[in-house]
Amino acid sequence: MTTMTTAPTRPGSMRTDPTTGLTFGGVLRSEWIKLRSLRSTIWSYGLVVAISLGMALLMSLSMVNGMNGGPDAASAPAAQQAGLVVDASVFGVYFGQLVAAVLGVLVISGEYSTGMIRSTLTAVPRRLPALAAKAVILGAATFVVGAIATFSAFAVSSVVFAGIDVTANLLDPAVFLPLLGGALYLSLVSLFALGVGTILRSSAGGIAAVLGILLLLPTVLQMIPADWAQDLVPYLVSIAGMNTFTSTTAEASADGFGVWLNLAIVLGWVAAAGVGAAATLTKRDA
Amino acid sequence: MITAAGLTKRFGAKTAVDDLHFTVHPGRVTGFLGPNGAGKSTTMRMIVGLDRPTGGSVTVNGRRFAEHRAPLHEVGALLDAKAVHTGRTAENHLLAMAATHGIGRRRVREVIELTGLESVARKRVGGFSLGMGQRLGIAAALLGDPATLLLDEPVNGLDPEGVLWVRRLVRHLAGEGRTVFLSSHLMSEMAMTADHLIVVGKGRIITDAPVTEVIANGTSPRVQVRSPQASRLADLLAGPSVTVVRSEAGLLEVTGVEASGIGDLAAAHALAIHELTPKSASLEEAYMALTADAVEYRTEAVR
Numbered sequence: 001m002t003t004m005t006t007a008p009t010r011p012g013s014m015r016t017d018p019t020t021g022l023t024f025g026g027v028l029r030s031e032w033i034k035l036r037s038l039r040s041t042i043w044s045y046g047l048v049v050a051i052s053l054g055m056a057l058l059m060s061l062s063m064v065n066g067m068n069g070g071p072d073a074a075s076a077p078a079a080q081q082a083g084l085v086v087d088a089s090v091f092g093v094y095f096g097q098l099v100a101a102v103l104g105v106l107v108i109s110g111e112y113s114t115g116m117i118r119s120t121l122t123a124v125p126r127r128l129p130a131l132a133a134k135a136v137i138l139g140a141a142t143f144v145v146g147a148i149a150t151f152s153a154f155a156v157s158s159v160v161f162a163g164i165d166v167t168a169n170l171l172d173p174a175v176f177l178p179l180l181g182g183a184l185y186l187s188l189v190s191l192f193a194l195g196v197g198t199i200l201r202s203s204a205g206g207i208a209a210v211l212g213i214l215l216l217l218p219t220v221l222q223m224i225p226a227d228w229a230q231d232l233v234p235y236l237v238s239i240a241g242m243n244t245f246t247s248t249t250a251e252a253s254a255d256g257f258g259v260w261l262n263l264a265i266v267l268g269w270v271a272a273a274g275v276g277a278a279a280t281l282t283k284r285d286a
Numbered sequence: 287m288i289t290a291a292g293l294t295k296r297f298g299a300k301t302a303v304d305d306l307h308f309t310v311h312p313g314r315v316t317g318f319l320g321p322n323g324a325g326k327s328t329t330m331r332m333i334v335g336l337d338r339p340t341g342g343s344v345t346v347n348g349r350r351f352a353e354h355r356a357p358l359h360e361v362g363a364l365l366d367a368k369a370v371h372t373g374r375t376a377e378n379h380l381l382a383m384a385a386t387h388g389i390g391r392r393r394v395r396e397v398i399e400l401t402g403l404e405s406v407a408r409k410r411v412g413g414f415s416l417g418m419g420q421r422l423g424i425a426a427a428l429l430g431d432p433a434t435l436l437l438d439e440p441v442n443g444l445d446p447e448g449v450l451w452v453r454r455l456v457r458h459l460a461g462e463g464r465t466v467f468l469s470s471h472l473m474s475e476m477a478m479t480a481d482h483l484i485v486v487g488k489g490r491i492i493t494d495a496p497v498t499e500v501i502a503n504g505t506s507p508r509v510q511v512r513s514p515q516a517s518r519l520a521d522l523l524a525g526p527s528v529t530v531v532r533s534e535a536g537l538l539e540v541t542g543v544e545a546s547g548i549g550d551l552a553a554a555h556a557l558a559i560h561e562l563t564p565k566s567a568s569l570e571e572a573y574m575a576l577t578a579d580a581v582e583y584r585t586e587a588v589r
Contacts, residue, residue: 022356118369
């Protein structure tokens with residue numbers, strides 16, 4: 001017997017299964033596992049739905065009670081009735097955006113604070129696919145949760161308004177479009193926050209910056225007694241954002257921009273944060 | 287195979303890694319040894335692209351790490367045990383890492399069993415001890431069955447059983463023909479694990495040689511000699527490359543001459559020898575001798 005007993009050393013990869021490899025689909029699956037395996041995600045999304053339902057209940061009850069002594073809302077035109085129910089339904093989005101913003105920051109800042117980012121970027125060393133996958137998963141999940149929140153809030157409001165015979169038809173575009181718009185806005189806020197969180201890499205800093213831009217900036221600008229400050233207000237992400245899903249019911253929104261221009265403004269903020277995030281993520285040491 | 291050419295990294299005014307040239311070959315364990323702050327971790331981070339070199343380049347099997355189509359199959363890296371989200375379970379962490387490369391649940395189970403994490407796999411990593419975190423890091427490094435392994439201080443925080451396990455594991459992996467690059471600041475650990483050593487200090491390579499050679503060259507062997515005619519023997523031994531230290535009456539510490547030489551000399555001059563003991567250099571001495579000038583953070587002697 002003269003068989004060779006030394007095993008040849010294989011060059012390159014030693015993997016046993018040649019069908020595996022890095023793909024964008026794989027990175028998407030990875031980010032989905034990451035998002036759903038953290039408690040902060042479950043809490044945040046639960047809170048978005050709870051806030052939406054609670055605010056819809058409060059708002060519609062107070063509107064219904066306020067109308068009892070006033071003009072008979074039940075005899076108002078259908079469009080006006082629908083507007084009342086929709087406004088009550090999307091009221092919670094204003095508060096829900098804060099939770100979506102916090103979650104958006106945490107999705108990336110949590111990786112920096114724990115060191116997970118080094119594992120992420122070792123598995124996806126080109127880096128940008130990891131950020132893109134995070135954005136796709138976060139945006140989609142937040143949109144779905146946001147839609148669950150606004151549509152179930154609509155169900156709650158409808159029941160309350162039915163007490164005074166005010167009704168809205170869900171199949172009416174003036175009803176379902178604002179509900180979808182609210183969900184879309186929540187999704188875009190989470191993406192904006194993801195971008196800011198990536199640039200700042202810190203949970204505290206990222207949350208402070210995003211909440212400052214969403215909440216503080218409009219108040220500060222409105223307090224400045226100058227025309228330019230007032231002119232800037234409608235271009236703020238939270239102002240334009242809120243107008244995307246409330247202006248469909250009014251004849252024209254307060255700024256007269258219309259839904260699409262307002263949506264474009266919000267997308268502009270998201271894009272700016274996204275470009276900043278992509279640039280810093282690829283340039284910096286992790 | 288890892289190849290560094292002129293690899294340099296500066297953080298502001300501080301040069302962490304200074305013009306490194308080295309090759310880490312497959313089929314053996316290469317130790318990366320140096321005091322804290324010598325640039326070991328920075329070098330390892332540059333290999334997988336976490337830090338960008340200021341100058342030079344480093345490739346794995348001929349390509350920069352990021353250019354590989356399946357990076358986790360090329361290189362498995364344990365850079366520090368804390369590269370895991372503390373809020374996630376060990377199993378979910380591994381599943382998420384595996385998913386990027388389409389690696390299945392079966393392989394995740396395999397590495398969990400291999401690293402002995404079965405009992406804690408469904409627990410959140412935040413509650414892990416340093417040793418368990420280290421095992422999880424090794425599990426993640428092995429996920430892609432990689433041809434090259436980078437392990438930065440893998441025995442940190444491990445109990446003796448764990449240390450032994452890591453030692454056997456890396457020897458086994460190198461035996462399979464993989465490239466294993468292992469950093470440590472402990473010479474004794476390296477002597478038992480590595481075949482080849484790259485010693486660095488202050489960002490520069492001090493030595494790049496087989497372990498046995500490093501130990502042999504790092505120190506000159508001493509011989510302890512006891513003789514009633516110690517003074518006479520010391521005079522005879524004296525020479526340019528020989529040092530003789532008289533520690534007590536009749537006792538000499540001789541460096542630069544082998545025991546046989548001393549014995550022959552004594553016999554030729556009819557001098558009595560009561561003791562002739564070669565003292566082999568300790569590993570720590572070899573290491574200290576090598577890095578004495580390159581220690582970044584030196585402790586003052588306790589008074």
